[in-house]
Amino acid sequence: xxxxxxxxxxxxxxxxxxxxxxxxxxxxxxVMSSFKSxxxxxxxxxxxxxxxxxxxxxxxxxxxxxxxxxxxxxxLVTSGATVLAVAVSLLAGFAYSRHASRGLxxxxxxxxxxxxxxxxxxxxxxxxVVNWLGLNDTHFILIVLYATFxxxxxxxVMRTFIDQIPRxxxxxxxxxxxxxxxxxxxxxxxxxxxxxxxxxxFVIVYxxxxxxFAFIFTTTKAKTAPLVVAEMIGAVExxxxxxxxxxxxVQLLPVLAFVILMQKHLVAGLTAGAVKG
Amino acid sequence: xxxxxxLSALALVSPVQLMVGGIIFLPAIYVFWxxxxxxxxxxxxxxxxxxxxxxxxxxxxxxxxxxxxxxVVAIVVHVELLLGLLMALFFASGVxxxxxLLAIVLAPYAVSEVSAVVMWRYLxxxxxxxxxxxxxxxxxxxxxxxxxxxxxxxxxxxxxxxLHLPFxxxxxxxxxxxxxxxxxxxxxxxxxxxxxxxxxxxxPLLMPALLIAALFRYIFAFRLFSEVWxxxxxxxxxTTEVMAVYxxxxxxxxxxFGAAAATGWLLVLASLLLALFYLRSLYRxxxxxxx
Numbered sequence: 097x098x099x100x101x102x103x104x105x106x107x108x109x110x111x112x113x114x115x116x117x118x119x120x121x122x123x124x125x126x127v128m129s130s131f132k133s134x135x136x137x138x139x140x141x142x143x144x145x146x147x148x149x150x151x152x153x154x155x156x157x158x159x160x161x162x163x164x165x166x167x168x169x170x171x172l173v174t175s176g177a178t179v180l181a182v183a184v185s186l187l188a189g190f191a192y193s194r195h196a197s198r199g200l201x202x203x204x205x206x207x208x209x210x211x212x213x214x215x216x217x218x219x220x221x222x223x224x225v226v227n228w229l230g231l232n233d234t235h236f237i238l239i240v241l242y243a244t245f246x247x248x249x250x251x252x253v254m255r256t257f258i259d260q261i262p263r264x265x266x267x268x269x270x271x272x273x274x275x276x277x278x279x280x281x282x283x284x285x286x287x288x289x290x291x292x293x294x295x296x297x298f299v300i301v302y303x304x305x306x307x308x309f310a311f312i313f314t315t316t317k318a319k320t321a322p323l324v325v326a327e328m329i330g331a332v333e334x335x336x337x338x339x340x341x342x343x344x345x346v347q348l349l350p351v352l353a354f355v356i357l358m359q360k361h362l363v364a365g366l367t368a369g370a371v372k373g
Numbered sequence: 374x375x376x377x378x379x380l381s382a383l384a385l386v387s388p389v390q391l392m393v394g395g396i397i398f399l400p401a402i403y404v405f406w407x408x409x410x411x412x413x414x415x416x417x418x419x420x421x422x423x424x425x426x427x428x429x430x431x432x433x434x435x436x437x438x439x440x441x442x443x444x445v446v447a448i449v450v451h452v453e454l455l456l457g458l459l460m461a462l463f464f465a466s467g468v469x470x471x472x473x474l475l476a477i478v479l480a481p482y483a484v485s486e487v488s489a490v491v492m493w494r495y496l497x498x499x500x501x502x503x504x505x506x507x508x509x510x511x512x513x514x515x516x517x518x519x520x521x522x523x524x525x526x527x528x529x530x531x532x533x534x535x536l537h538l539p540f541x542x543x544x545x546x547x548x549x550x551x552x553x554x555x556x557x558x559x560x561x562x563x564x565x566x567x568x569x570x571x572x573x574x575x576x577p578l579l580m581p582a583l584l585i586a587a588l589f590r591y592i593f594a595f596r597l598f599s600e601v602w603x604x605x606x607x608x609x610x611x612t613t614e615v616m617a618v619y620x621x622x623x624x625x626x627x628x629x630f631g632a633a634a635a636t637g638w639l640l641v642l643a644s645l646l647l648a649l650f651y652l653r654s655l656y657r658x659x660x661x662x663x664x
Contacts (some may be wrong), residue, residue: 108463108466108468108469109469111463111468112468112469112470112474115460115463115474115477115478116474116477118535119477119478119480119481120477120480122489122492122493122496122535123480123481123484123492125492125495125496125503126488126491126492126495129495138498138501138502143503184388184389184392185389187385187386187388187389188385188386188388188389188390190385191381191382191385191386192386194382195378195379195382197378197379197382198660199378200378200382200386201659201660203386203390204659205655205656205659206390206393206398207389207390207393208652208655209652210393210397210398211592212592212641212644212645212648213397213398213401213641213644214595214596214617214637214640214641214644215596216596216598216617216620216621216637216640217400217401217404217620217637217638217640217641218396218397218400218401218404219624220400220404220407220620220624220630220633220634220637221400221403221404221407222396222400223624223625240392240396241396243392244392244393244396244397245397247389247392247393248389248393251389276381276384276385301482301483304485305483305484305485305486305487305488306485307485307486307487307598307599307602307603308598308599311602312625322485322486322487322488323487325485325487325488325491326487326603329487329490329491329494329603337495340491341491341495344487344488344491344492347485347487347488348483348484348485348488351483352480352483352484354483355479355480355482355483356476356479356480356483359475359476359479362479362482362543363479363543363547366540366543366544366547367543367544367547
């Protein structure tokens, strides 16, 4: 069926190049430029050939301690939000997969409906409450917010994955006298690993990169890495691009590597979540 | 099917329901109440009816923000769907190093808005940025995103498309992969190839996925905040604000919680309106199957 002629092959090669350049060039450029000296960053002659230097990273380390503190905060918040979101999504996904009633259906509909409410809207009432509770600028508030905004998608994804686990397995366990929680722990948990990975990819990428909530609810102690990078954009205004590139690269590369590694789960989760709602 | 909810199921869904109910739903309802009151920080609220809505709807900055949002959403979502569709068809037609290319295409999904702003500002830095020089080489005027509002919105759109194309692409590509090859073989026997095959086989079968991708992207693009905030800050002179930025400024800079709440509630209504058909069909499907 497929005729492979030379013009088609050339056209395809060109298409691949365009797609790859569009997707990766902006990322590659700032990672590369983070190893350039100030002199080389905007120089035409040293666009691709230059003497690499770690000066920007040294400067980042000595002058922007805040950034590394932010990275640590991002790490804590991301881990907390992921564990919380995956755990509660697993429980709810199991319930929606194995039980059916009008009430449950209504609550599943509610979960989908809730995704329509923009996050910025709820910052208005939450801001005074969070301050009053003394939760402002804590890891806790970000963990709860990030997890909450992903539990509805998480539940839908988990339900799709748990639907594929044969019911006979939990029935067999039930006959052996296992309780609901034991069934989840012993039967579902090991078999739903793929779904849990898919949910974690969403939450990790979101929590690691999120800006709005961190901007509104944190100031110093729990300030996350994207916030510090944003401050650097404001502070440098065309002068200290090098340090900014170094910070962006450090913020970006771990989660980029993670997404590439978890590609399969990301695709599976995206399709499961979108098709079902 | 049982019509009563077993207690254990109730216990299992309660953490999720309490989280979204307590942190998203109730506050959203409370925003409605806030929108009917005059209040700011440390000040008791007083009922003012629809005055906040009147104030917001009479504010030229609100209309500017609304128009900007609609323009950006329209550009971003439609360009994204078109590019996503083209890429999905391109991938489906067989590409060299498919797995590697797929990983490359997904890469922007991992990038934060903040880092994306750094990248695109670097590319379009006046005079010295790579894209600025490319534009100059073609004899085109530079993108003056910090000076001209339309250029600022262009940068914001470009940035959003770049960040979210992986999502639209994956949804469409997954749908394309589930179209069986036999359909094209049968179509080819009947003389449907190329454009006809696309119009009669591919497009109808991809329509549900395209609609879902469009719906999600409309809803999420409508809340656009970080890209604008970090790229232009809404400036120069409040000309590039979008709805979420307008809301943020009203609430946290101008201390006008009532107006911000009214804006917030309008945002919620707009999202609901966009999703109305989707919600209705979903509702019917869910309750037909299990009721």
